[in-house]
Amino acid sequence: MSVTPKPEGRHHHGALRQALLDAVAEIVLERGPEAVSLRECARRAGVSHSAAAPHFGDKRGLLTAFATEGEARLAQAMEDALATLPATAAPAARLAATGRGYIAFARANPAHFRLMCRTDLIDREDPGWCEAAGRAFALLSDAMAALQPGMDARARRARLALAWSGVHGFCALRAEGSDGGLWTPQVADDLVALLVAACAAPIRTPSAEGPVPS
Amino acid sequence: MSVTPKPEGRHHHGALRQALLDAVAEIVLERGPEAVSLRECARRAGVSHSAAAPHFGDKRGLLTAFATEGEARLAQAMEDALATLPATAAPAARLAATGRGYIAFARANPAHFRLMCRTDLIDREDPGWCEAAGRAFALLSDAMAALQPGMDARARRARLALAWSGVHGFCALRAEGSDGGLWTPQVADDLVALLVAACAAPIRTPSAEGPVPS
DNA sequence: CGCGGCATCTGACCATTGTCAAGTTCTATC
DNA sequence: GATAGAACTTGACAATGGTCAGATGCCGCG
Structure with a gap:
């Protein structure tokens, strides 16, 4: 259930994608599907607000x-x-x-x-x-x-x-x-x-x- | 399916409540339950953005x-x-x-x-x-x-x-x-x-x- | 060791929303 | 017809979100 904020180095490198998906699961459980936002996911994954765009395009x-x-x-x-x-x-x-x-x-x-x-x-x-x-x-x-x-x-x-x-x-x-x-x-x-x-x-x-x- | 923007006088009087509920139905049909907002409902009912509060409290x-x-x-x-x-x-x-x-x-x-x-x-x-x-x-x-x-x-x-x-x-x-x-x-x-x-x-x-x- | 390219960050912009406080207009009642 | 109170309006505030442009850091290859 945890999102693995970041390995240790500064970059997730391929793992970001899965970390963001894990964050979605966490948010849906805690606050429902409405509360999912790109920014909140990035926050939980420990990356910056627009890091998700290259991986998924948009919300x-x-x-x-x-x-x-x-x-x-x-x-x-x-x-x-x-x-x-x-x-x-x-x-x-x-x-x-x-x-x-x-x-x-x-x-x-x-x-x-x-x-x-x-x-x-x-x-x-x-x-x-x-x-x-x-x-x-x-x-x-x-x-x-x-x-x-x-x-x-x-x-x-x-x-x-x-x-x-x-x-x-x-x-x-x-x-x-x-x-x-x-x-x-x-x-x-x-x-x-x-x-x-x-x-x-x-x-x-x-x-x-x-x-x-x- | 129409929302009866307003009778003719400036006030809905009593009828605003139902007009707002009709607006909800319209929005849900067109853009889904997410898109319902107090402001959008008020817009469709032809009243101003915070007219719904006295009737329903909040969203x-x-x-x-x-x-x-x-x-x-x-x-x-x-x-x-x-x-x-x-x-x-x-x-x-x-x-x-x-x-x-x-x-x-x-x-x-x-x-x-x-x-x-x-x-x-x-x-x-x-x-x-x-x-x-x-x-x-x-x-x-x-x-x-x-x-x-x-x-x-x-x-x-x-x-x-x-x-x-x-x-x-x-x-x-x-x-x-x-x-x-x-x-x-x-x-x-x-x-x-x-x-x-x-x-x-x-x-x-x-x-x-x-x-x-x- | 230097360099290109990619992953990520920073900062900013604009739109939308809920909410509040104060003002204005209508209706009803006397 | 005046007046009280309800119904509604206006304006503004803070928060949030998606998206874009440009800067910065990390990687592997030569």
Whole structure:
């Protein structure tokens, strides 16, 4: 959590970039994504106020780099969760693992997660960001596709929306503190189990998806 | 969507409060919650820069008032959706209606929804806000309780988390534009149906909630 | 040992914002 | 129609931030 103010010599030399990203994490945790400013980051990294410009261009560039790092960690957390499964694990278990990995990431990296949700602060056209974000989504999408290979497009989209919304919403409410103390690790596991069961349930006819009349 | 710059006389009298809240909505839509400032609101309402202080105190007060208005509209949207049901509607249909009401609100009031998610910008100790937010949550909670009266605490919490996270996450991803074009009204309806079906499914033993081994 | 180039620093500029104090204009009430 | 009080305006202050230009220090190569 510390920012390594400076090695000893006067220059960071390549390490400045990471030191600035660490500073972003620190500020987001302490005072929220709003409070991030180029100057404050430079202050914490022990460098002068305009030292960040050569590395990131402007504030948006800095935050985009931070969010990209977050997307990479998210994908890694999902892959790690998958890696704990035996090779013979059922598709449902694999889908559940991606969900738990997502939640574990949000829990372990609250600063990254909060900033990744703030799409207004980052540049979503950035190639690096697109690639990282796409990789994380592909993990969920692949796990879902393996669950019921015969799904038609509509059923697949509904289930993707369900899994993604459910897990993301849980993490978002938790990160914002809007959960009223309801969210616990046990609830998280139960939630993932319910989500996977719902995705794995037999597909009903598109014209009456679910037993709920409007 | 317009802010009614000023009636004709020089003073808003009473109407300034609402005009400023309308300005907030306009700014959030155009430039995001960040861009909201007391001065910009005053500018759009056609009044001078410090006219908002007597009404809201400070910036946080203004945003809290806006969020409170949003919570009230959210509860209203859920009640409206419930009101379209026949009196004999099944509990599952009532739960689904609250979900659709929530989504309808977020779709119709994107500015309010976005700001309501930004708990760092509002004062959650505010009595008015607490009451409005509590009312909206009670609608979901009540509909859930009626679904399976015999639920134990754990099952109830998991299902509340599922319903809330699923619907909120869907709306949040949509509002942030992070959905990759996946979200359509049809997907929304399918999602609610899947959520309700999952909540209505028989409750498994707490020690093995779902068929998914870790 | 000298030198080029890059990383970083310093200083300054301009724009924006929240907040305060004091003045001004409108409305309502008598 | 006068007067009191609320609603709003004006002007100014301090703080913060992003950005630019030019100076300065450090590195490795020859």
